[in-house]
Amino acid sequence: MKAFGGPAILLDRNDINTDEIIPAKYLTEITKLALKPHVLEDLLLDGKPFAPPLQVMQQARVVVTRANFGCGSSREHAVWVFEVNDINVIIAESFARIFRQNMFNCGILAVELGKDQIESLFTMRGNISIKVDLDFDQITASSDDRDQDDFICAFHLNSFDKELVSAGGWLTYADGKY
Amino acid sequence: MGQTIAEKIFAAHLRDKPTEDNMILDLDVVMCHEITTPIAIMDLVEKDMDRVFDCTKIKAVIDHVTPAKDSKTAAQGKIMRDWAKRHQIRDFFDIGENGVCHALFPEKGFVRPGYTVIMGDSHTCTHGAFGAFAAGVGTTDLEVGIYKGVCSFRTPKTIRIDITGTLQHRVTAKDVILAIIKKISVNGATDKVIEFVGPVVEAFSMSARMTLCNMAVEAGATCGICMPDRVTAEYLWPFIEKEYSSIDGAVEEYRKWHSDADAEYAEQLSFNVSALVPQVTFAFKPDQVKDISEMAGTPVDQIYIGSCTNGRIEDLRDAVEILKGRKLAAGVRGIVTPATPLIYSMALDEGIIKVFMDAGFCVLNPTCGACLGMSAGVLATGEVCASTTNRNFNGRMGKGGVVHLMSPFSAAAAAVTGVITDPRDFKI
Ligand code: SF4
Numbered sequence: 001m002k003a004f005g006g007p008a009i010l011l012d013r014n015d016i017n018t019d020e021i022i023p024a025k026y027l028t029e030i031t032k033l034a035l036k037p038h039v040l041e042d043l044l045l046d047g048k049p050f051a052p053p054l055q056v057m058q059q060a061r062v063v064v065t066r067a068n069f070g071c072g073s074s075r076e077h078a079v080w081v082f083e084v085n086d087i088n089v090i091i092a093e094s095f096a097r098i099f100r101q102n103m104f105n106c107g108i109l110a111v112e113l114g115k116d117q118i119e120s121l122f123t124m125r126g127n128i129s130i131k132v133d134l135d136f137d138q139i140t141a142s143s144d145d146r147d148q149d150d151f152i153c154a155f156h157l158n159s160f161d162k163e164l165v166s167a168g169g170w171l172t173y174a175d176g177k178y
Numbered sequence: 179m180g181q182t183i184a185e186k187i188f189a190a191h192l193r194d195k196p197t198e199d200n201m202i203l204d205l206d207v208v209m210c211h212e213i214t215t216p217i218a219i220m221d222l223v224e225k226d227m228d229r230v231f232d233c234t235k236i237k238a239v240i241d242h243v244t245p246a247k248d249s250k251t252a253a254q255g256k257i258m259r260d261w262a263k264r265h266q267i268r269d270f271f272d273i274g275e276n277g278v279c280h281a282l283f284p285e286k287g288f289v290r291p292g293y294t295v296i297m298g299d300s301h302t303c304t305h306g307a308f309g310a311f312a313a314g315v316g317t318t319d320l321e322v323g324i325y326k327g328v329c330s331f332r333t334p335k336t337i338r339i340d341i342t343g344t345l346q347h348r349v350t351a352k353d354v355i356l357a358i359i360k361k362i363s364v365n366g367a368t369d370k371v372i373e374f375v376g377p378v379v380e381a382f383s384m385s386a387r388m389t390l391c392n393m394a395v396e397a398g399a400t401c402g403i404c405m406p407d408r409v410t411a412e413y414l415w416p417f418i419e420k421e422y423s424s425i426d427g428a429v430e431e432y433r434k435w436h437s438d439a440d441a442e443y444a445e446q447l448s449f450n451v452s453a454l455v456p457q458v459t460f461a462f463k464p465d466q467v468k469d470i471s472e473m474a475g476t477p478v479d480q481i482y483i484g485s486c487t488n489g490r491i492e493d494l495r496d497a498v499e500i501l502k503g504r505k506l507a508a509g510v511r512g513i514v515t516p517a518t519p520l521i522y523s524m525a526l527d528e529g530i531i532k533v534f535m536d537a538g539f540c541v542l543n544p545t546c547g548a549c550l551g552m553s554a555g556v557l558a559t560g561e562v563c564a565s566t567t568n569r570n571f572n573g574r575m576g577k578g579g580v581v582h583l584m585s586p587f588s589a590a591a592a593a594v595t596g597v598i599t600d601p602r603d604f605k606i
């Protein structure tokens with residue numbers, strides 16, 4: 001199974017929707033790669049456009065956010081745009097159903113943590129990097145700030161979702177089984 | 179222990195149960211449109227899996243951008259057309275016969291009580307109005323649906339919302355659902371089914387029930403669902419008359435799907451609508467809703483009447499009740515999009531189109547168009563639209579534009595005054 005984790009970007013807001021992740025005008029693209037530069041293009045944080053330095057986005061492998069991430073449209077493009085930007089884990093308090101399902105269907109990880117645990121990630125100092133251990137269902141967040149302790153916590157992954165991730169997605173799983 | 183309607187439908191379609199929390203269901207209908215399907219088709223072709231599980235159970239339409247606006251949307255349409263031909267998909271609706279999926283497919287009688295339905299479109303929940311389990315899915319789920327006729331869902335949990343009281347004049351299903359979303363929030367029904375029950379829902383037409391269920395996903399719900407009854411059977415009668423000896427017979431048969439009295443719910447809410455006034459959204463989330471009086475006077479640049487939420491004939495009738503003999507306010511653009519060719523032609527016969535044109539509206543062919551900001555009415559930065567659609571997300575109808583969701587009555591009132599206005603102020 002592929003490795004999950006890496007440098008994290010933090011999106012401090014509830015209810016970030018699919019149109020903010022990838023606007024509808026890009027839904028006419030017929031390759032996933034064409035979506036790449038438009039990730040989170042219409043996202044507003046604190047009412048202001050989210051515009052991280054290019055390098056931060058390029059290095060990120062993990063997104064940490066709050067509740068109801070990915071609400072709105074069914075467009076799987078909202079998952080693909082993270083996939084082509086090499087994001088392989090999204091950690092949130094909760095996900096919208098279709099977005100979450102799309103993540104596992106593509107064989108990438110949607111990790112749900114409690115409100116307090118998410119809060120701990122948001123209050124860590126420095127730039128954080130997250131390691132996901134799928135054998136022990138545990139994440140470890142470490143910071144480049146040496147005074148900041150690591151934050152370790154367990155998560156729960158349903159066995160069916162885990163099978164989808166190991167199969168590499170729903171199409172392969174279903175093709176073999178139904 | 180009794181069962182909810184969703185549990186009954188799940189039990190009747192169960193193919194596999196990999197865990198207590200996951201169920202794989204057989205599908206009765208797989209709906210397809212040209213935005214999310216071509217990429218699924220191309221992936222299946224590439225993987226040498228270009229088959230369909232049952233060509234009679236696939237319903238396809240080109241509706242989001244039609245006629246094509248550029249080479250990319252033309253290519254999406256062509257992929258759909260070639261695929262429908264290759265697999266003998268007879269229920270494929272192309273230009274001249276096409277309309278907004280969630281208005282067109284019900285009109286064709288494709289959805290029946292007890293059915294399982296998926297589509298690569300979040301507003302598939304609309305079809306729950308027929309007592310079906312209908313859910314929006316992503317491209318991979320759609321692909322597997324097309325190829326294998328199955329889809330995976332979490333074991334359903336249901337919120338039951340009992341809608342009681344009497345609606346005031348010019349307060350509609352749209353105002354009811356906006357008020358409900360405000361109450362439970364955009365995350366209030368995530369991963370759950372919403373059952374809409376009670377005397378107000380029973381009195382609603384199929385059109386009003388579709389408006390109600392259409393926006394269930396804006397509260398995060400997998401599906402909105404109404405109990406199939408006489409209203410459902412009468413709507414479906416032209417399509418089912420060979421299967422039942424009488425409408426009564428169909429009504430009786432449909433009762434088997436109704437939730438049992440002792441069914442278990444995740445939550446039960448009761449909502450009295452007697453004091454409800456017209457509702458309108460502000461800002462960028464569908465739960466940011468106010469009474470229209472609080473927003474009155476907000477200037478608008480464009481009026482959009484259409485979409486799978488409120489583009490049906492009843493909605494157009496509501497709008498012209500206010501527009502008749504009146505004109506668009508100076509500087510305001512009006513766009514109306516009857517949701518299907520049948521609705522368009524009924525609107526012509528009833529003189530509705532003439533009223534819109536006399537008021538100064540641009541009448542478009544059936545399409546999703548401006549609803550998702552892809553064509554036919556995109557907003558410029560800073561522009562404001564009074565819209566009968568279902569999403570006010572930032573950038574939804576064009577980058578930098580602002581959308582206020584409201585009923586057709588309220589949108590027509592804004593059209594005439596140029597500012598958000600209580601539609602109850604207008605005399606016929
Ligand atoms: S009318 Fe709008 S919400 Fe409805 S299917 Fe079309 S784009 Fe989606």
